[in-house]
Amino acid sequence: MGVLKPNLGNANYCSAGQLSPLFNDPYYKTIGVGTRIFLGGGVGHIVWQGTQHNPSVSRKENGSPCVSAGTLAVLGDLKQMRPEWLLGTSMQGYGTTLTVGIGIPIPILDEEICRYTAVKDEELWTQIVDYSEVYPQGKKGGLGEVNYDQLKSGKIATQGKEVPTGSLSSYPRAVEIANILKGWIKKGDFLLSEPVVNLPGPETGYTFKPLKERPIEK
Amino acid sequence: MISKRIVLHFPHRVAGQPIVYKLVKDYELEFNILKAYIIPEEEGLLVLELSGEDKNYEKGIQYLMDVGVRVQPLSQDIVRNDQRCSNCSVCVPICPTGAFVVEPLTREVHFHDNKCIACGLCVRACPLQAMEVRF
Numbered sequence: 183m184g185v186l187k188p189n190l191g192n193a194n195y196c197s198a199g200q201l202s203p204l205f206n207d208p209y210y211k212t213i214g215v216g217t218r219i220f221l222g223g224g225v226g227h228i229v230w231q232g233t234q235h236n237p238s239v240s241r242k243e244n245g246s247p248c249v250s251a252g253t254l255a256v257l258g259d260l261k262q263m264r265p266e267w268l269l270g271t272s273m274q275g276y277g278t279t280l281t282v283g284i285g286i287p288i289p290i291l292d293e294e295i296c297r298y299t300a301v302k303d304e305e306l307w308t309q310i311v312d313y314s315e316v317y318p319q320g321k322k323g324g325l326g327e328v329n330y331d332q333l334k335s336g337k338i339a340t341q342g343k344e345v346p347t348g349s350l351s352s353y354p355r356a357v358e359i360a361n362i363l364k365g366w367i368k369k370g371d372f373l374l375s376e377p378v379v380n381l382p383g384p385e386t387g388y389t390f391k392p393l394k395e396r397p398i399e400k
Numbered sequence: 401m402i403s404k405r406i407v408l409h410f411p412h413r414v415a416g417q418p419i420v421y422k423l424v425k426d427y428e429l430e431f432n433i434l435k436a437y438i439i440p441e442e443e444g445l446l447v448l449e450l451s452g453e454d455k456n457y458e459k460g461i462q463y464l465m466d467v468g469v470r471v472q473p474l475s476q477d478i479v480r481n482d483q484r485c486s487n488c489s490v491c492v493p494i495c496p497t498g499a500f501v502v503e504p505l506t507r508e509v510h511f512h513d514n515k516c517i518a519c520g521l522c523v524r525a526c527p528l529q530a531m532e533v534r535f
């Protein structure tokens with residue numbers, strides 16, 4: 183979650199919001215196992231749902247989830263990847279990780295999918311969570327709900343405080359990826375693929391189990 | 401009394417002169433070397449914490465400039481490696497002086513180094529390590 187200042191000094195968020203693939207296809211109608219994607223500058227594929235895939239969460243009327251829901255497992259060819267799109271990353275106090283550029287084409291097959299892909303930041307909501315207590319201890323209860331438009335405005339209001347926000351995902355990079363992918367598709371180099379298998383959606387009741395820490399029994 | 405951290409760039413023609421000695425002897429300034437870097441035939445670099453009476457400090461700095469040393473406040477020496485920066489914006493709320501500003505339309509993150517006080521907070525907070533300390 184990046185560096186957090188004490189007493190609600192800042193709030194960090196993740197995802198490009200209205201440009202994020204899973205926010206544009208909230209019921210995984212076109213994104214599934216086998217889908218060809220932009221991955222780290224090369225071409226890759228979706229191979230499965232991610233370990234924290236949790237589609238059965240509460241959703242807004244437009245289908246967008248109110249908390250983190252869909253996740254993906256992807257596979258790519260390191261030899262095709264570029265250093266601009268695959269970066270070693272250090273999260274102070276947490277450890278090392280990778281920043282990976284990922285882009286997923288969504289074919290507009292019907293009006294329904296068109297409506298999903300037209301989603302705007304102000305229609306995408308998420309929960310404000312206290313990372314010092316609630317998250318690590320797996321407690322219930324957030325500090326309120328905000329949409330991506332509010333997050334991107336640079337400050338949000340919670341607990342009677344105005345809290346400045348920072349994003350961990352790069353929106354300009356998301357726009358760049360979308361344009362590269364569009365270029366590939368237009369040139370005919372990159373063909374869209376139908377999913378071999380659909381990812382489990384909310385109707386399946388699929389959930390992920392949080393890891394509950396148990397006290398050591400003597 | 402005044403005490404400042406400064407960066408001195410020595411063109412190689414003055415690198416052989418006893419300049420810091422003069423600061424001590426003629427202007428009664430105290431110094432603490434934070435970093436020194438000299439390559440023969442090239443520019444020399446010295447990062448100092450320099451302190452003394454206000455008047456003497458001013459004269460000392462004037463002397464340095466007169467002999468051809470380029471003097472910079474240390475604050476100008478946090479630089480952003482634009483190649484590494486992804487424009488994520490996680491540094492924006494971290495900076496105490498508001499040196500990072502997000503362009504509302506494109507969401508690009510601008511770094512205004514004239515606002516930077518070289519506190520170093522962003523250097524560790526930037527996940528891509530795009531903020532670098534340079535002397």
Ligand code: SF4
Nearest residue numbers: 485486488489491526
């Ligand atoms: S945190 Fe680093 S990568 Fe992100 S905008 Fe700031 S300088 Fe750039």
Ligand code: SF4
Nearest residue numbers: 495516517519520522
């Ligand atoms: S070093 Fe400190 S003042 Fe300078 S940009 Fe980074 S956080 Fe802001």
